[in-house]
Amino acid sequence: MPGLTVVGRRFAGRLTSVCLVAAILVLLPLFANSYQLSTLIVSMVFLLPALGLNLILGYTGMLSLAQMGFFGVGGYTSALLAMHFGTPFWLNFLAALVVPALVAIPLAIPALRLRHTSFVMCTIAFVFILDSASKNWVSLTRGDMGLSSVPRPRLGLWSGGYVVHTTAGYYYLGLFLCALAVAALIAIVRSPAGRYMVAIREDETLAASVGGRTWHYRLAAFVLSAAFAGAGGSYYVHYITVISPTVFDPSYTNTVLVVVLGGGVGTISGPILGGVVFVALSEALRVAPELRMVIYGLILTTSVFAFPKGLIGPLFALWRRMLPSRERGSHAG
């Protein structure tokens, strides 16, 4: 029975910390000012595509730089629905999950035939193509001018309902969406399919040899990562109320990469921590607006050598040290 006790205590410990973090996050608007809240909102905007990248890179081992492309598709879908049909937020949001996923399927056909750097190049190409589509399909997207005065999110079953307009309201909406997304990611990676994705990451040939169709699982990871990115796009566009082809700018893709890799790829808590820390850092550096991005770059480069496994690495080490010695073991986060 000692084994059970260990599992039970570890579970209780984790449950306590999750409840504690949840309580802090829910009560935060009581203490934080609207500027701090809006920083957290931006963190959550980047967290959603970052969770998708974490799934495809951290658990399936494919580096996709197309996340912001799908983010843009989700954003445009959500904005256009709300502008032309006045649909409620839940419907826009669902469409922003489904449309990028549908766009991802034909793109996956060439991409999944490729491995390593060829795959990365293919995903870069998708962003160029989507960028060009958004600039040239003027009748739909208004080209370079972009869409402006996108309606704010309306929480209602069909017509009427509450329109989110305060910073705290956006914060809670984001918190709800991110909680859903994190729960979805945990469910995916803990499922048999998720374990098979990890097997593909470790050794695709070996994974194929046990009889699974690796292609199907890689397709699933690619399409799901697009849906996560689309969710981010929907939340973003109703918060910022404008969208233009600049969302396809490489610098946003880089931010998503930093959140995932800097936080800790292949863990659940790593990108969450990375999202908060790196966005907050970039905001905090506004005290020196001239030097802001120079210092940010320096910190990024230095952090690689200080935390080679991402920011979450030292926290996991601390967590292990706090457990009694006989409970020490591998911690998969």
Add this chain to the structure above:
Amino acid sequence: MLQNILTDGLVIGSVYALVSVGMTLILGVLGQINFAHGEYYMAGAFAAWWGIDRLGLSYIESIPLALLIVAAISLVIGYVVMQRLVDVSFDAGIIATLGISLLLQNTATLLFGGTYQTFDGGWLEPVRVLGEDIAQQRVLIFLITLVVFGGLEWLVRKSPLGRQMRAVSQNIECCHVLGVDVRRVVLITFVLGTTLAALSGVMTGPIVMNVYGGMGEAITLKSFAVIVMGGMGNISGTLLAGWVLGIMESLVAAYVGLQFRDAVAFALLVLVLMWRPAGFFSTKARY
């Protein structure tokens, strides 16, 4: 008309090849994608602009000045950062080089302002080549590229340094055992590669005519496309892939429309990858 488009594509392709070859060499010895590579192209163009505009040098004097400045910058970065990337994971290398990219880009913006600066220099008189009028600068870019690639092929195939570079890219542990100074090889390769990117920037300045802090960003992505097409560490392959990308871009710009240039060119590259998944010269890739 068509001949004009093709020569234009060859020149633009040479510019891409000149930047990309450094990236492919660095990827070869270090196993890391240098996401800051386009910034050295930008730094080269900016350093030459600085020499002409602020120091009053002529274009020809500003070329060695720019190369020296960029070589010095990359020597420092190579010594402080790139040498250490031998031991870190691929993911960590991405973050480290992205950080350097932000650092260089924003330092340039900080020093010279965020606006476009006009590059005033170069030899833009037309000359007749095969019955076409082409600016001297474009002919020069093409010739310099041929010379550089010839030199690099010799360097990598025949010289002792090249042998060490190939050894490091094949097996780092073995190099440690045999006493090859891996960190030195990495540093030299890095400085060589980034200086070639700077050379490309200096030579292109008179053609693009504008220099600004963010000009390297698209170049990094295009270089990445070129080295994938050319095959990792393959020097002649890089040159060929650069030309293919350049010619595709000019053809699309002329016949489909300038606004579709990047998208169509990249879509075509994806189609080429379907046929050759690991670049033009490799048949050993898994489908």
